Amino acid sequence: MTRNNVEIREVTDGQSLKEFIRVPYAIFKDDPNYIPPLEMERMDILSRDKNPYFEHAEACYWLASRNGETIGRISAQLDQLVQKYHGEKTGHFGFFDCINDQSVADALLETAENWLRERGAEKVIGPFSLSINEETGMLVDGFDTPPSLMMAHSRPYYESLVKNHGFEKVKDVWAYWLDISQDILPPAVDKLVKRTFNSDKVTIRPIDMKNYDRDLATILDIFNDAWSDNWGFIPFTDNELKQVAKDMKLLIRPDFTYIAEMDGEPQAMMVTLPNLNELIRDLNGKLFPTGIFKLLWRLKLHPRYKTVRVPLMGVRKKYQNGMIGGAMAFSLIETCRIHATAAGCTHAELGWVLEENTRLQKMLETIGCAHYKTYRLFVRDL
Template identity: 35%
Template sequence: MKPSVQPVTTPHDVRRFIDVPWHIAALTAAPQWAPPLRQTVRDALDVRRNPFYRTASIALWIAERDGRPVGRIAAIENAAHNEFHGDTTGFFGFFECADDPEAATALVDAAADWLGERGLTSIQGPMSPSTNYETGLLVDGFEHPAVFMTPWNPPYYATLLEQAGMSKAKDLLAYQLTFGAAGLQLPDKFAKVADRVRADQRVTFRDIDLNHFERELATCWDIYNAAWERNWGYAPMTRDEFAHMAGELRLLVLPQFAFVAHVGDNPAAFILVVPDYNVVLRRIVNGRLFPTGAFRLLMARNRLRSGRVMALGVKREYRSTGLSALLMHEVIRRANAYGVTVAEASWILEDNALMNRPLVAMGAKEYRRWRIYEKAT
């Protein structure tokens, strides 16, 4: 019997859509997988409350075989992305599937058809729901546990998408950063640059003050737009969307690992490193915050000694000054002082030489890779 693909139309359907990963044995049996928080997925799909959907539309489908869910997919029209880039690209995300090529192809076709009917000429993803959220399909490094807010999937997912007619658009990289005496070391050349920048340009670092959240939000949003706007796949974020995402992370951030670099009086860069809460999420097997999940996360915040470099943005006018080297020097210093053992830097575009070369020079190892797929609608 062929799989059936049904659109999600009711709140009950949304709950079933969120529940699909727990029906995929290749996920639930894998120690590398961290069950997503159901509330986080629900928020990412919430067209009424999430500001992303003020300029975007989404449609959802669930695939079933013999009455049991075997997969899901979302199709996303991101008007802000297409207006900024001047193209007609549609997106898919939230893709999960059993090793069922018929079901996967039917899901991709449903998403592509929906986007094509809206005048979009290609489909690209996974983006759940944009590059500002979970992005990419893991294609290398399956043996490593997923780090906070990064996707993990079994190897057969790539085959499913390729059999559905999709091909590579771009790869995203993750580097493993180790700290301590035998960990990352800034090469002499970079260390000299960092020292010169600190002396010549009056560079100072300031921890983000969560007691002045609105002020800090405005500073980081300005740097974000200036630092990322020319990146491949950049999806503009309104201030409301940026504030919504920052509000979700507010209680999880350690202030000493969320800091702004000033050149003189001017905010020039910011960096955000978050603890790897997946260490805790793997123990919240049902993905529910309550009754004890939220308490576990907050209690772990100051105990975790692994993390993820989620964002490192430098305004374009400061990129040739060596400020990036100084930022990495400061991250290493703070990580060693705090007792961090390991962290991941992700996602980094495979052709972003300004980020990849310094990381390799410091001894960071590429250890995971995600792929963005695309095809014509």
């Protein structure tokens, strides 16, 4: 399809998929904060044969070019679980990157919208790459720092491109930054934590790597319960749980990942991961031939990262509004902080957090977290 001298091509094979993955390299070539993701990891996420997301969803990818030069990309997704859990015929778009040209953005967005409309979608929300459990939202504030692991990066003009096309804001999610090199618990919170744990009812234990699959399944079960009332929530399927367990195993550290138990039953959890983006910054997305050895050296043999990210944290719903739930959450944060600083880390990103989740925002701000990035989701009726 050609519109306003913009050619839109569907991604149909491995070669065009590689081209799709590499589009941001040119878009961000003069942005010092852009970090190319690992191409192998992107290929696996976008592969219909490898990503269990496609057991309940379908997607299509397109490239935009002009005069033979690739200048943009986009995806469209239709997930059966969205309608199952939210009763909405809602499609998603994602992987939106393009030059600062409204005609290019319009051609890409219109192509995604037409594909979704043909499949019965009544509105479109995005960007999600590919789902709400992966990269969520478009960066609209916080361009002056690089993205952390599993978080998106955008050009400041992206927001104008989608709004000029007719999209409106539907939701913001926030990321927080925390200096973990110093004590973070206020005296009153520290007293609450100590009183709770002196009762012997609540204990915190690290993930057991000998029973890794079992413990990670427990962590994700807590996540599914803790987040189930949140806007846009979609639970992990069994096969997605298995894939997450496989994907995260290289990054998981038992001294960074904890489960809180109440009378021996798991009720809260926190996963802190090395900020992989800090370690792959100079690899230009490639693990081979030498990148894999550099990564393993930096990650396992001679760890040198200074930042970590907390992508998963949750307390089961029955404890969320009580003193014990708060004590478990603060204790998990402090336990992870102590061990992360012992490993040489100095800062952590926590998030994302929904803009209306004032309870969690207040808790994070109590320990000194600063809201430093905002990711926006947009909606348009079809």
